[in-house]
Amino acid sequence: MDLLTSVVGTMLFVVIFAIVSARASQVKVITPRLQKPPVKSERKIFLCKDGMLRPFDWDGGKRKLMEGLGKISYDNAPSLVKKANARDVVDGCFSYKLAYDDWGTEDELYRSVSLVAQPVGCEMGEEVSDLDKPSSNFSRTLNLLDKGKTWVSFLVDQKSIAVFYAARKITMESGFASGWDPISIISFPYKECIIGCPGEENKAAGVGSGVQW
């Protein structure tokens, strides 16, 4: 009977503790402010999608494709695009290719070049529990970057707030400036004009508005 009473008493204590904890738990949220990225710094994008964190090296993919191509004109665009795509640029989770499109009127034809990101089989996605481990791909990636020349941008979907918080905490503790945007602004395959765009300035991959911390 003593044993039974103790068990019942313990269960009651656990229940009362759970109720009290659930009603009074607090989460500290910092207050960010949108600012321009550090001068002459490169952006590193990470995707927080479906509860997983993956690298999305949009700027790196663009740099690797465009490197050494020279000036792209209307006439040489097809051949240069083909040459760039032969490099088969992949960052582990996305492949990057160039594409060209004609635009304009019958009298004046122009050719724009776009960067296209396509998801590939990715085993580098990490959940919240993976980020705390020393073997975390995310931490290893950050360790390879120069915090003075790189800032981190996160794209976050509705299911990935927890993994974003965890990744951002690591990013800030590592000394990087960072920001985030909702992922709803892009869908895959993601295509964005980078050269010769019709009436627009070259803009970032719909993201990376700026640093917030």
Next chain:
Amino acid sequence: MAKLKFSDEQPINLFPMIDILTGTIGCFIFFVSAITVFQLGAGKSVSINVQKSVKGRHVKTPIMIEWDGKNVVIHPEKTKVPLAMTDFSSQELASIGKSSDSDTESAVLEGKIRSRIENTQFANLLRRIQRNRDDKYIVVMVRPSGFDTLLVLRNFLLTKGIDVGYEPIDQNWKLELK
């Protein structure tokens, strides 16, 4: 000679029954408490650690608002101001991110938002912050349901010359400003 007889029968003992009763009552209490916890919900109350941003020597005070895609909730008063954006076309939403002042779609969006918040507490708040933009800025606590239209709201606030920050929060969190 008389002998005492030892009865083979066990005396009646109710203690095992009490054990069973105690165990049953304990289980009932456990189940009822568990159900109560689920009914009440385990929604966390979120305390917002208000950190003033620094710009030069000026320290700006953040003014918190919530955005869930349909309503702006102004803190700490928790005033709710409806702001529907569901009728914005995909072309209008695609104009997000454009910084050109002459952009037609952005101007149309801005006009629509302005007309919807006219004469509301939100419009009054924006006017107050515009007058004190060196001292105050807005932080948008955005719920997942507001992700699709966050940048529309953000760009609208930026056109007012107001500094903006935004932070994602869980759909079920209850915000308490501290």
